Amino acid sequence: MTGRFIDVRGGPARRLAVVSAVAALALLPVVSANQAILNWAFLVLLYAALAQSWNLLGGFGGQVNLGHAAFFGLGALVTRTVWLRGLPVGEALLLGTLSSLGMGVLVGVPSLRLRGPYFAIGTLAVAEILRITVGNALPQVSVLPAETLATYTLVPRYYLALGLAVGITAAVWGLARSRVGYGIAAVREDEGVAEAIGVNAFRHKLGVFVLSGCFAGLVGGVFAYYHVSFYPSFAFSPLWTFDPLLITYLGGVGTVWGPVIGAVFFLSLREALALRLGEVHLLVFGLLFIAVVVALPGGFMAAVRVRGFESKMPNARG
Amino acid sequence: MIFAQNAVFGLLIGGLYGLAAVGLSLVFGVLKMLNVAHGELLMLGGYTGFWLFTLWGVDPFLAVLPSALALFGVGALLYQVLFRRLIYASDETKLKNSILIGFGLTLVMQTLAILAWTADERAITTPYAGAVVHIDGVVVPVLRVGALGVAFLVLGGLHLFLHRTLPGKALRATAEDVEAAALAGIPVPKIFLLSFGLGSALAGVAGTLVSMTDAVSPAIGLSWTLKALIVVVLGGLGSIFGTFAAGLFLGVTESMSGFVLGNAYREVMGLVLFLLVLVLRPQGLFGSGPA
Numbered sequence: 001m002t003g004r005f006i007d008v009r010g011g012p013a014r015r016l017a018v019v020s021a022v023a024a025l026a027l028l029p030v031v032s033a034n035q036a037i038l039n040w041a042f043l044v045l046l047y048a049a050l051a052q053s054w055n056l057l058g059g060f061g062g063q064v065n066l067g068h069a070a071f072f073g074l075g076a077l078v079t080r081t082v083w084l085r086g087l088p089v090g091e092a093l094l095l096g097t098l099s100s101l102g103m104g105v106l107v108g109v110p111s112l113r114l115r116g117p118y119f120a121i122g123t124l125a126v127a128e129i130l131r132i133t134v135g136n137a138l139p140q141v142s143v144l145p146a147e148t149l150a151t152y153t154l155v156p157r158y159y160l161a162l163g164l165a166v167g168i169t170a171a172v173w174g175l176a177r178s179r180v181g182y183g184i185a186a187v188r189e190d191e192g193v194a195e196a197i198g199v200n201a202f203r204h205k206l207g208v209f210v211l212s213g214c215f216a217g218l219v220g221g222v223f224a225y226y227h228v229s230f231y232p233s234f235a236f237s238p239l240w241t242f243d244p245l246l247i248t249y250l251g252g253v254g255t256v257w258g259p260v261i262g263a264v265f266f267l268s269l270r271e272a273l274a275l276r277l278g279e280v281h282l283l284v285f286g287l288l289f290i291a292v293v294v295a296l297p298g299g300f301m302a303a304v305r306v307r308g309f310e311s312k313m314p315n316a317r318g
Numbered sequence: 319m320i321f322a323q324n325a326v327f328g329l330l331i332g333g334l335y336g337l338a339a340v341g342l343s344l345v346f347g348v349l350k351m352l353n354v355a356h357g358e359l360l361m362l363g364g365y366t367g368f369w370l371f372t373l374w375g376v377d378p379f380l381a382v383l384p385s386a387l388a389l390f391g392v393g394a395l396l397y398q399v400l401f402r403r404l405i406y407a408s409d410e411t412k413l414k415n416s417i418l419i420g421f422g423l424t425l426v427m428q429t430l431a432i433l434a435w436t437a438d439e440r441a442i443t444t445p446y447a448g449a450v451v452h453i454d455g456v457v458v459p460v461l462r463v464g465a466l467g468v469a470f471l472v473l474g475g476l477h478l479f480l481h482r483t484l485p486g487k488a489l490r491a492t493a494e495d496v497e498a499a500a501l502a503g504i505p506v507p508k509i510f511l512l513s514f515g516l517g518s519a520l521a522g523v524a525g526t527l528v529s530m531t532d533a534v535s536p537a538i539g540l541s542w543t544l545k546a547l548i549v550v551v552l553g554g555l556g557s558i559f560g561t562f563a564a565g566l567f568l569g570v571t572e573s574m575s576g577f578v579l580g581n582a583y584r585e586v587m588g589l590v591l592f593l594l595v596l597v598l599r600p601q602g603l604f605g606s607g608p609a
Contacts, residue, residue, distance in 0.1 A: 064414050110597040117352045117413055121547050122596050128544060129589045136582040238540065242421065249418070279432055286425030293418045294403055 025162055029155045038154050042226065044267050045161035046219060050240070051247040051259035052168045053215035058245065059254030060176065061208035062188030063112075066241055067123030068216055070107075070130050071100045073236030075217025077134065080142060080224035080232075093221040100217025104210035112205045127236060135233030143229040157226045164222060165260070168215050173256045184208055246285055249292050252301025261300050322456050324577045325570055330459070332569020333466035334524055334531070336562035338542055339549035340473060341520030343561050346550070348493045348513035350409060351401060351416035355423035357543035359518045362427065363389050363525025364534030365435060371442045378442050378530040382468060385526040386519040393518025396423070397511055405510060424539055431536035441533035465527040470562075472523055476516075477558050489513060541585070548592040 028041055054068050079096030083089055111122045144152065175181045186194040187201045194201050220235060243266070244259075251262025266285075273281035342356045353359075366385040370376040376384075400419050404412045449460040480486040492499040492509045500506045528534060528542075545568065553564030568588055576584030 064417060066417075114596060117346075117417065118551070118596055120352075120417055121551070122593060125544070125548070125589045125592055125596075129586050129593075132582070132586050132589075242425075245418075245421070279429055282425050283429040283433075286422045286429065289425070290400065290419055290422035293415055293422065294400060 022162075022166055026159075029158055035154060038158055040267065040271065042154065042158045042161050044263050045158075045165040046223060046226075047243065047247060047267060048260045048263035049161065049164040049168050049222075050216060050219045051244040051251070051263055052165070052172055053212050053219060054241075054244040055248045055253060055255075055259045056168075056172050056175075056215065057208050057212035059248060059258070060172065060181075060188070061184055061205065061212070063205065063209065064120045065123050065209075065212070066120045067107075067125070067127035068212075068244060069236050069238055069240035070123070070127040071103065071213040071216035072220035072223070072240040073127075073130060073134070073233075074103055075100045075220030076224040076235035077220075077232055078217075079221030083225065084142075084145070084148075089225055093218060093225070096221035096224070097214050097218045100213045100220070101210060104213035105206075108206045108209040108213075112202060112209060124238075124241075127238065127241065131233050131236035131238075134236055135231070138232040141229055141231050149228065152228070154226075157222065160222050160225065164215075164219060168219075169256060169260060171211075171215075176256065180204070180207070246289050249289060250300060255301045258301045265300065320577070322454075324573045326456055326458060327462075328570035328573030329566050330462040330466050330569070331531075331573070332566035333469040333562070334527055334565070335545050335549050335568050336565020337469040337472065337520060337524040337527070339546040339553065339565055340476070340558055340561050341517040341524070342543075342546040343550045343553070343555060344520070345514055345517035347555055348489060349401070349405070349416075349510055350412055351404065352413060352420065353401075353514075353517070354417055354420035354543055355396075355427060355539070356420075356517070356521055356546055357539035357541065358424050358427040358431075359389055359392065359521035360525040360528065360542045361431060361534055361536065361539050362392060363522030364529035364538070365431065365440070365525075366522065367526030367529045368440050368442055368534060371444075378444065378526055379464060379468065382472075382523050382526050385522040387522075389522025389525075390515040390519040393521075394511055394515040396518070397514035401514060402507075402510070405507070424543075428536050428539060435536070437536055439533040439535040440529065442530045444530065447530075462531050465531050468523070468527060472520070473558055473562055476520070480558070485509075485512065545588070548588055551592055552595055 025041065025045075029038060032038065050068075050072065054065065057063050057065050075096040077096075078099040079089075079092045082095050083092035087095070107123070107126055111119055111126075114122060175184075183194070183199045184204050184207075186197070186199050187204045191201045194204075220240075223235065247262035247266045248259050249262070250265060251260065252258030269284070270281055273284060277284075338356070338360055341359075342353065345351060345353050345356075363385045366388050367378050367381045370381040370384060371378055400423075401416060404415050404419075407415065444461070447461055451458045451460060451463075478486075480490055488499065488504045489509050489512065491502065491504055492506055492513075496506060499509070524542075525534065528538075549561060549565045549568055552568060553561040568591075571591055572584040572588050575587030579587065
């Protein structure tokens with residue numbers, strides 16, 4: 001499956017489908033005042049954006065990051081804190097993203113030099129350190145103050161999530177077709193060969209790592225802007241690594257549309273199963289995930305392989 | 319005196335860290351796969367010990383054996399059904415996919431454990447659970463000393479197995495060079511199966527001891543996997559007793575930092591230490607040569 005550089009130009013039909021889907025999503029709050037539907041759509045977009053940010057590094061860059069929650073959590077924490085101190089939400093999101101960027105450089109420079117399993121374990125350790133420390137330092141639940149709650153509406157949050165999902169997906173799509181993107185793919189397939197043909201492996205890896213972290217921080221910021229009350233350490237929970245990982249693999253790792261399809265599937269199934277089966281839905285997800293890794297490494301995208309739906313991005317696994 | 323007390327407690331818990339880590343290290347050393355569901359296997363071992371005690375009154379020190387056998391079976395099954403599919407993949411794919419499969423397994427095993435046994439914490443309380451010995455004013459719980467002793471005995475047995483028996487030597491040869499081992503007539507697939515089973519059995523022993531000294535619940539897996547990973551990195555690969563020493567070291571570090579910084583931060587210091595070693599000395603504190 002490696003090196004499947006099929007050149008599928010976005011035909012007019014596909015382009016139309018994408019544009020009309022985004023338009024339909026943009027019109028959703030105008031058409032429907034149903035808060036439950038809007039809320040569900042918000043979550044799909046949030047998870048799609050987060051999974052896409054994981055996919056950028058995990059699928060496209062070929063590095064399994066088990067500490068994605070650290071970036072999500074830091075973005076959420078910083079954004080929430082400065083926003084509640086009175087900064088406009090845009091600037092708060094920017095600060096949150098910058099803090100994730102800083103952590104990306106700080107963590108990436110030493111950890112990306114590690115080979116083998118150490119990168120995955122090291123990132124997991126970073127996330128756990130932050131989760132425990134934040135839980136200890138900020139044990140209080142963070143609740144929106146009454147005056148913010150009085151003016152709280154879902155619609156602007158929904159548009160933010162829509163913008164993120166579309167923006168990050170577009171960024172991944174564009175990157176996959178760029179010169180830098182080919183460099184990243186080369187490093188993923190074989191670092192030695194990539195270096196030999198003049199690609200600076202470390203810089204490419206660091207670049208994807210930091211970009212992926214920034215996106216995750218931004219998504220975390222929107223989560224902090226959306227959620228009425230949560231424990232600060234909750235945003236650092238391993239769930240914020242595992243759910244996007246699950247979504248990405250179910251949809252199709254290393255493909256542009258996999259995380260989006262995976263997010264729709266994940267949240268629909270979770271909604272349907274959690275109501276009827278309670279805990280059992282985790283069992284279903286676990287088994288599905290193992291089945292995908294073992295038997296169908298391309299995920300949903302490989303299973304369907306709709307013509308014109310394929311990305312130019314070669315699959316992440318050999 | 320408080321200092322000595324903390325050191326003793328650290329050593330006693332550290333023995334279990336070492337035991338948990340040796341199983342993980344064995345699987346990684348031979349198969350070049352990282353089973354991140356190792357902590358969940360330990361959790362299953364804990365429940366095995368707990369139910370043997372609760373239903374039939376089997377003393378946990380004796381339950382170690384059936385628990386090891388049961389987990390050997392679970393490990394062998396997991397290997398045959400899932401991990402065996404990866405053995406012909408490239409090193410990098412093998413590693414990555416084993417992590418992913420293990421991650422899926424953690425979800426499955428945790429949920430199954432909650433469904434079967436609820437999310438409650440369970441612990442074994444033996445008649446002698448509260449017994450302590452005073453040495454120079456330092457309180458030494460007998461139970462934990464016993465657990466440390468069992469851990470040490472099991473690892474000693476493993477050492478003898480690896481160095482004095484033919485299957486053990488075949489296992490070490492496979493860890494060193496799979497192709498050369500296969501050329502020498504070693505049945506490599508069987509050795510893989512044996513290693514995975516042994517690694518799981520060690521998790522089973524550790525789990526049974528944990529259910530006696532601490533408690534088990536379906537959620538303990540991740541934290542034990544992390545502990546085992548930390549210890550493996552601290553100890554470096556290759557030596558059982560190096561890993562065991564690293565386990566003791568982690569136990570004492572946690573206990574001391576819990577004492578100095580407050581109990582809430584004891585795990586954090588272990589993780590920080592781990593990151594420092596990872597960055598500064600990737601071959602491990604006690605290991606030699608590159609990782």
